[in-house]
Amino acid sequence: ELKVEQNPLxxxxxxxxxxxxxxxxxxxxxxxxxxxxxPGKSLESLFVLLSNxxxxxxxxxxxxxxxxxRLSTLHITAAVHDLSATxxxxxxxxxNQFYFGTGTSLTVIP
Amino acid sequence: xxxVSQTPKYLVTQMGNDKSIKCEQNLGHDTMYWYKQDSKKFLxxxxxxxxxxxxxxxxxxxxxxxxxxDKAHLNLHINSLELGDSAVYFCASSRLAxxxxxxxxxxxxxxxx
Numbered sequence: 001e002l003k004v005e006q007n008p009l010x011x012x013x014x015x016x017x018x019x020x021x022x023x024x025x026x027x028x029x030x031x032x033x034x035x036x037x038x039p040g041k042s043l044e045s046l047f048v049l050l051s052n053x054x055x056x057x058x059x060x061x062x063x064x065x066x067x068x069x070r071l072s073t074l075h076i077t078a079a080v081h082d083l084s085a086t087x088x089x090x091x092x093x094x095x096n097q098f099y100f101g102t103g104t105s106l107t108v109i110p
Numbered sequence: 111x112x113x114v115s116q117t118p119k120y121l122v123t124q125m126g127n128d129k130s131i132k133c134e135q136n137l138g139h140d141t142m143y144w145y146k147q148d149s150k151k152f153l154x155x156x157x158x159x160x161x162x163x164x165x166x167x168x169x170x171x172x173x174x175x176x177x178x179x180d181k182a183h184l185n186l187h188i189n190s191l192e193l194g195d196s197a198v199y200f201c202a203s204s205r206l207a208x209x210x211x212x213x214x215x216x217x218x219x220x221x222x223x
Contacts, residue, residue: 043214100153
């Protein structure tokens with residue numbers, strides 16, 4: 001079974017700072033997804049990364065994929081309070097099943 | 111015009127009862143899913159289903175069963191509820207049998223007493 005690990009699990013950062021969330025997966029996967037979940041809410045799709053070297057950016061968030069290293073990163077630039085949420089990565093495994101990471105709970109402090 | 115909807119939003123019930131959660135999507139997607147999110151926010155796939163194939167996560171107890179009356183609906187039926195079933199259950203749907211991003215419903219918060 002595909003294993004997906006994220007780190008850190010918890011991240012507290014000051015507004016204006018930069019940080020990176022890491023997502024490692026255990027076996028070959030040709031697609032990597034990032035989702036955001038606000039407290040008590042559902043999951044919202046952020047990015048879909050389809051190939052090695054793919055980079056996507058939306059506002060202060062940028063996601064990248066290195067399929068050879070089985071690693072995806074979600075980089076946060078100049079964090080603002082509105083980015084506080086839990087971020088999940090998910091890799092596509094056999095049978096087209098999604099395998100989610102453990103989630104990274106991000107808190108942005110003023 | 112909600113894309114993926116679930117009912118009920120909250121479900122409080124006694125151990126041993128049988129309950130169902132309904133899910134509907136109006137996106138025209140071909141595949142639907144059920145996930146369980148525990149108190150630590152860990153998300154686990156339970157089932158995926160399209161009109162051709164049901165894939166069951168082998169760790170899911172057989173007290174849980176998906177029922178799909180048509181392509182737009184995938185309901186979750188749970189028999190003999192246990193305390194450990196308390197969680198948030200999310201329905202999701204996608205195109206192309208999961209190769210495109212999944213759209214999630216609002217979740218059903220189940221509490222078993």
